[in-house]
Amino acid sequence: MSTDTTETTPPSVPIIPGIPTSPFFAVRQTPHSGRAVFATTFIPADTLVYRATDLTLSVLLREYRREVCGWCFGYEYGRDLSVVDKTVGFAFCGENCRVKWRTEGGKVAVGVQAWMAVEKLTKGRGKEDSEMVEMDLPRPRPKEIREAWEGVKARAELIRVARMGGGNTPNTEPVVRVTNQHRKAVQKAIADTISPDVMTFCVSGILFHYSHPDQFLNIDALACDYTPYHSADDLQAFTRTYLQLLAILPVPLLPHCTPEILITLSQRDSHNSFGIRSLEDDGSEFFGYGCWPSASYFNHSCGPNVEKQRVGRVWEFRTGREVEEGEELCITYLSGEERRLSRGKRMETLNRNWGFECGCERCEL
Numbered sequence: 001m002s003t004d005t006t007e008t009t010p011p012s013v014p015i016i017p018g019i020p021t022s023p024f025f026a027v028r029q030t031p032h033s034g035r036a037v038f039a040t041t042f043i044p045a046d047t048l049v050y051r052a053t054d055l056t057l058s059v060l061l062r063e064y065r066r067e068v069c070g071w072c073f074g075y076e077y078g079r080d081l082s083v084v085d086k087t088v089g090f091a092f093c094g095e096n097c098r099v100k101w102r103t104e105g106g107k108v109a110v111g112v113q114a115w116m117a118v119e120k121l122t123k124g125r126g127k128e129d130s131e132m133v134e135m136d137l138p139r140p141r142p143k144e145i146r147e148a149w150e151g152v153k154a155r156a157e158l159i160r161v162a163r164m165g166g167g168n169t170p171n172t173e174p175v176v177r178v179t180n181q182h183r184k185a186v187q188k189a190i191a192d193t194i195s196p197d198v199m200t201f202c203v204s205g206i207l208f209h210y211s212h213p214d215q216f217l218n219i220d221a222l223a224c225d226y227t228p229y230h231s232a233d234d235l236q237a238f239t240r241t242y243l244q245l246l247a248i249l250p251v252p253l254l255p256h257c258t259p260e261i262l263i264t265l266s267q268r269d270s271h272n273s274f275g276i277r278s279l280e281d282d283g284s285e286f287f288g289y290g291c292w293p294s295a296s297y298f299n300h301s302c303g304p305n306v307e308k309q310r311v312g313r314v315w316e317f318r319t320g321r322e323v324e325e326g327e328e329l330c331i332t333y334l335s336g337e338e339r340r341l342s343r344g345k346r347m348e349t350l351n352r353n354w355g356f357e358c359g360c361e362r363c364e365l
């Protein structure tokens with residue numbers, strides 16, 4: 001990571017879909033830490049330099065779904081929210097948010113139908129897997145990931161035929177007769193262990209691909225993690241969820257439910273998502289996470305000059321001090337407590353969670 005303020009301007013990068021634009025900065029290539037944001041002018045302290053409004057996919061952990069608004073992520077200190085939409089399993093802080101979620105977040109009628117199908121499947125099934133993310137388990141390598149997705153291909157095909165009658169689109173003539181084998185594949189998928197949070201992630205991403213095909217490039221352009229699954233179990237939860245979604249999603253969404261799309265979502269989300277946390281208590285409550293592509297070009301520094309703040313569904317970025325023209329604008333990827341760790345422990349945390357050796361000014365000293 002560069003904090004160089006000399007005259008040598010870092011090379012600019014070719015046009016990238018979804019990069020942030022601002023009168024205060026530009027995105028440029030760095031020698032060692034990918035693309036980064038550099039001030040193009042002197043910036044006084046406490047200047048709002050950017051607002052990221054481009055939320056693509058988001059996950060509210062199941063345990064918070066009654067307490068955190070499905071639209072604005074509002075939270076009332078753990079109290080259950082007043083407006084509950086039982087059919088889709090989301091709660092809202094008011095009727096206004098519920099309507100916005102239905103019209104914009106539900107992304108057309110098929111979106112609402114998709115969440116209804118998920119709710120129908122998951123309701124009453126309780127928590128079937130722990131979904132605790134064990135950070136120290138070995139991560140599946142790219143070859144294992146390829147094999148796992150390859151391993152569910154035949155079952156996926158059977159389910160697709162059962163749902164679509166063998167046609168390539170819902171309206172094409174059936175080309176394969178649907179047999180018991182196809183129907184059994186659907187039943188087996190539905191009976192398999194459910195991972196509700198993985199399912200929310202996948203449905204949110206599939207709906208984004210369906211409703212904003214042009215903006216999917218913004219996700220695709222983000223830094224890629226080729227080993228995005230935390231463990232073999234995590235990878236299996238994704239392949240299982242894929243089959244379950246093929247079995248239950250509204251038919252128009254099935255062409256958007258593919259291994260390629262689901263893998264891309266995991267690979268880009270891994271090093272780019274932002275935690276959705278409580279706004280009080282140093283963000284001690286972790287409600288879930290989301291991907292705002294334009295906000296993902298700020299690199300990390302252990303002594304950041306930019307502070308980020310979530311305001312509802314938007315992230316605001318403000319300078320924490322004066323910034324010289326040419327200086328890199330950095331946020332911190334560390335949570336409140338982690339910021340107070342020693343250099344060695346910070347490095348370890350960043351390496352484990354983000355997969356990079358921190359080269360920021362504070363670590364280099």
Ligand SMILES: C[S@@+](CC[C@H](N)C(=O)[O-])C[C@H]1O[C@@H](n2cnc3c(N)ncnc32)[C@H](O)[C@@H]1O
Binds near residue numbers: 032033358
């Ligand atoms: C959210 S992205 C930031 C933008 C990224 N540099 C890009 O080109 O898309 C996070 C990734 O940037 C890189 N990065 C961010 N801060 C860094 C730092 N302090 N030192 C080294 N690499 C860093 C790491 O590869 C990390 O996984």
